[in-house]
Amino acid sequence: MSDLSFDNIYSEYSRLVYWAAYRVVAQKEAAEDITQQVFERAYLNMDKLSELADAQLKSWLYRVATNLALDSVRKGKHELLSDEPVGAEIADTDPLPEAELIKKQRQEAVQRAIQQLDETSRTIIMLHYFSEMTVNEIAAQTGISQGTIKSRLVRARNIIKELLTAEADGNEEI
Amino acid sequence: MKKYDHIRPVTDNTAAEPAPVPPGGYTGVGPLPEDAEIDCILKLTADELTAEVDFAGIRERALKSAKAAKAKRGKLRRAVSYGLFAAASVFFGFALFTVLGKIHTAPHGNVDVLNTQPADTDEGIFRGMTPGTDPNFVRRTTVGTVSEEEAEEIVNSVSELLPDALPNSMTTLVDQGSSRVCASGVDDEGTEVSYVCSIENSSPIALAVGQVGAMTDGEDTTYYWQVADGQFISMHFIGFEVKDADSMFESIAKRITEGEAPAETTAPAETADSAN
Known part of the structure; x- marks a missing residue:
């Protein structure tokens, strides 16, 4: 990704990350927490992420978001409300x-x-x-x-x- | 792409203008028009719900948390580095000490070190070490051996193992039954000093035959010398300066290995039998 910075990544992919997390945890606050965690990791790994192509970066963010969301549900940090409508x-x-x-x-x-x-x-x-x-x-x-x-x-x-x-x-x- | 351009503004519902009609014309109320485009309705709903998420707040929290984690990681990394450096220093220091010790006690490097010390040295065989601060303040050096007959003679004449340079004021006790001679008193400067020499069959310092091991804390200096297999001469100098203890040990070692008779001494001012 050319001209890669944390702000670029955030503005480009925060929506993807949020809804990827929301799809699993089905809670607004939980999805926000996970989005925060994903971009915290992104910030700490900027040197590695800057070497990734757009598709790889998107894939990394999606996988981290999904895994953190699944972990969160497994640990019971955020109760999975599968019957609750989105939003x-x-x-x-x-x-x-x-x-x-x-x-x-x-x-x-x-x-x-x-x-x-x-x-x-x-x-x-x-x-x-x-x-x-x-x-x-x-x-x-x-x-x-x-x-x-x-x-x-x-x-x-x-x-x-x-x-x-x-x-x-x-x-x-x- | 503009910053947060996916975060579309939520409709200002307080305004007098009606809410925008989504593509396809369906508002969620009333019958769905035949030409309603579900695709557009889904996009609109997704955009509206996304606009309600506080992405700016999430970004701020993520940055704050990441910077704190980075600082913590830096501290941890520095602590580990210092730990490794300290461990490496201890290891290499120990290795260096061991190597120097091996060189010192090697057959070609240790020939009577006591006799090769510079005359003006203040530290004798403890040169380069710090009394009282180094827990391994032990030096080994090879002095020499005696024959079995000579060893037996030493055991029987331990009372003769008095250094020539002991202060005249010292009182000497010869423990006839235990192969031990003691002397105590004060030196010329009024310092209480003692000397104990005995024949032992073991040593707290691992030694080869002919080797002497010496240790000191700066005030008390002890020598163990394996003069023959299983025969150790122990000399304990209490209150003497290391250089003086070293010198007195050297004189006795020289006397034993060279078979010299003890010099005429006035040191034992008084001889008593402990059996009394």
Whole structure:
């Protein structure tokens, strides 16, 4: 990676790291803790990381984030809440302006739909949309073939669309 | 790529303007339009949730923690380096001491070291060592051997093993039954001094036949000399300066190895029998 500095790495990959950790721990604070730990290690290993190509660096960060998250869950530091929708803990009980309420409802509807996907499809959706990884990168990290990833993405999107439509229809009936 | 450009601003919900309508037109409320693009809705949701993460705070905490860890690592590294240096110093110091000792006691390097000391040396065979500070303050040197007959004669005439240079004021005790002679008193400067010489069948210092081992703490100086196999002459000088003890030992060693008769001495001012 040319012109590599800690700030460059952080601005480029902090989102990937955060959501990679979140995918495992499913808690905002826990994911933030792990993101902090990953970049602490990155800072301490800058001399080695500066020799890596972009793809290798991204892969290193993803692996460290995932491993730390899995360790954290194993040690019980952060309880794994697999049934909790993405971002559910940020919901707030204060009255919200209408626009914000609509946004929150949409976010929660999308998160619930994602939670209803099977494990593989959920992982692929999280890595693709939240960690912003390409199909190639997901294939490299998960070992799933690119063809499978593409077909899973199409199928997952269709399922989410169906779930959102059904939820919207339900809301309308109420 | 701009700094944090993936962290898109959260919509200002207090503003009067309506919330932006996501691509595909779906807001999460009401029926999903036929042309709603789930792909865009997912991207929008991911961006919004990402914008709620305090990435700047995480960065600050990571940097602070990393710098603290780096400082700690540096301290640890320095401590290990110092430890290794100290260990290496001790090891090489010990090795050097051992090598010097071997050279000193080697057959070609130790021929009667006592007799080869410079006349003006103040330290005798302890030259280069620090009395009272070096726990291994022991020197070995080869003085010589005597025949079995001579060894037996020494055992029987231990009362003669009095240095010529003992102060005149010292009282001498000859322990007739235990092959030991003692002398005690004060020297010319009023310092209490003692001398004990005995014949032993072992030594606290590992010695070869003919070899003498000497140790001192700067005030007390002891010599063990294996004059014959299993026959050790022990001489203990208490309160004497090392150079004086060295000189007195040398005189006795010379007398024994060269068969010289003891010089006429006035040292034993009084002789008593301990049996009395």
